[in-house]
Amino acid sequence: MLNAHATPDRLVLRAPRLLDGTGAGPVPDAALLLDGGRIAYAGPAAGLPDGSDRIEAVDFPRATLLPGLVDAHVHVVASGGPARAADVPRTEAERMLAAVVNARRQLEAGVTLVRDLGSPGAEAVLVGRAVESGAVPGPRVVASGPAVTMTGGHIPYLGRVTDGVEAMRAAVRANLALGARCIKVVATGGVLTPGVDPREPAYTQPELDALVDEAHRLGLTVAAHAIGEGGVVAALRAGVDSIEHGMFLDQRAVDLFLDTGARLSATFLAPHGILAGPSVPGWIKDRARPAAEAQARSFRAAVSAGVHAVAGTDAGTPDNPHGGIAREVAFMAEAGLDVLLAVKAATGEAADLLGVPDRGVLRQDAAADVLVADGDVAADLGALQRPLAVYQDGRRVV
Numbered sequence: 367m368l369n370a371h372a373t374p375d376r377l378v379l380r381a382p383r384l385l386d387g388t389g390a391g392p393v394p395d396a397a398l399l400l401d402g403g404r405i406a407y408a409g410p411a412a413g414l415p416d417g418s419d420r421i422e423a424v425d426f427p428r429a430t431l432l433p434g435l436v437d438a439h440v441h442v443v444a445s446g447g448p449a450r451a452a453d454v455p456r457t458e459a460e461r462m463l464a465a466v467v468n469a470r471r472q473l474e475a476g477v478t479l480v481r482d483l484g485s486p487g488a489e490a491v492l493v494g495r496a497v498e499s500g501a502v503p504g505p506r507v508v509a510s511g512p513a514v515t516m517t518g519g520h521i522p523y524l525g526r527v528t529d530g531v532e533a534m535r536a537a538v539r540a541n542l543a544l545g546a547r548c549i550k551v552v553a554t555g556g557v558l559t560p561g562v563d564p565r566e567p568a569y570t571q572p573e574l575d576a577l578v579d580e581a582h583r584l585g586l587t588v589a590a591h592a593i594g595e596g597g598v599v600a601a602l603r604a605g606v607d608s609i610e611h612g613m614f615l616d617q618r619a620v621d622l623f624l625d626t627g628a629r630l631s632a633t634f635l636a637p638h639g640i641l642a643g644p645s646v647p648g649w650i651k652d653r654a655r656p657a658a659e660a661q662a663r664s665f666r667a668a669v670s671a672g673v674h675a676v677a678g679t680d681a682g683t684p685d686n687p688h689g690g691i692a693r694e695v696a697f698m699a700e701a702g703l704d705v706l707l708a709v710k711a712a713t714g715e716a717a718d719l720l721g722v723p724d725r726g727v728l729r730q731d732a733a734a735d736v737l738v739a740d741g742d743v744a745a746d747l748g749a750l751q752r753p754l755a756v757y758q759d760g761r762r763v764v
């Protein structure tokens with residue numbers, strides 16, 4: 367699959383249309399000039415710089431050029447098979463192997479950047495470093511390290527169990543030391559873990575405030591797992607940068623999203639997989655059902671009020687293998703998000719949230735991460751499920 371050495375340093379890509387990842391409409395008869403891993407030109411083919419006709423060009427006569435996709439919520443250690451409630455291998459060696467395999471699956475689906483929101487240790491950090499060094503194929507990884515979760519809270523098997531205000535600061539620092547570039551905090555119960563109800567808050571307001579304050583002080587963004595309104599509101603009041611799931615949103619929550627600029631990462635695929643998974647235990651399905659029913663309604667209310675959505679699959683949850691980002695984008699559009707904003711949610715909006723604003727967009731000087739999708743994406747989101755080619759830092763990797 368890797369034929370990175372075959373790509374010349376300078377290359378022109380042409381297609382009948384281009385989406386730049388900012389939410390702007392398609393550019394017709396488009397071209398990209400890639401030069402040394404960066405984008406030297408993006409726009410109408412007629413505007414290519416002088417001399418571009420002497421550069422090797424690849425024509426994709428039916429395709430859309432768009433930024434490499436961004437999945438803002440994954441778990442690389444978990445493979446998302448149908449057979450288990452939580453498909454996380456027991457040993458560190460198996461988890462590393464799973465992370466390498468899952469990273470490649472993401473890349474093959476056109477994903478060039480992911481945010482990993484919970485691994486037992488440094489697995490996601492390490493696979494990200496291996497990708498950056500060129501040792502393994504995969505997307506760039508912004509990793510949280512272990513999720514910060516309370517005693518009796520959700521996903522202790524992917525987490526760092528932490529209780530008390532001062533301990534929250536220590537947990538942030540411990541994750542920083544592991545190489546984390548963001549922090550995941552579990553602000554409510556979760557569907558997959560017995561104990562706290564998903565609708566109920568987990569941490570106290572002072573605990574959340576301390577965690578967010580410490581993370582921001584150290585330059586790390588914060589993602590909060592939050593399903594019920596109470597936990598969503600507490601996390602937003604603390605100043606988190608994104609809410610993960612956010613299935614029950616009331617007007618207070620929507621107003622706080624707008625006031626703080628936090629993004630909503632709905633992860634439609636997670637409850638979808640749980641409800642569809644043939645071997646998921648009944649008690650988990652019973653918990654997922656009301657949350658899934660509330661989700662589309664909450665999402666529609668949020669985005670119609672102007673809340674910014676990002677695409678996250680929660681890959682690794684039951685029946686939710688890596689590489690499902692195109693389906694997540696389709697779910698968001700079905701739930702009322704404008705198609706161009708749904709594409710933005712999986713490109714420019716998510717890259718900005720991840721602190722990598724020079725990825726996820728096709729513009730001059732941005733990183734040359736490009737997905738060539740087979741079809742007219744703005745007219746048919748299904749085209750995202752048909753990657754013809756993927757370029758990463760200017761090199762063809764798929």
Ligand SMILES: [Zn+2]
Nearest residue numbers: 439441483680
């Ligand atoms: Zn997750």
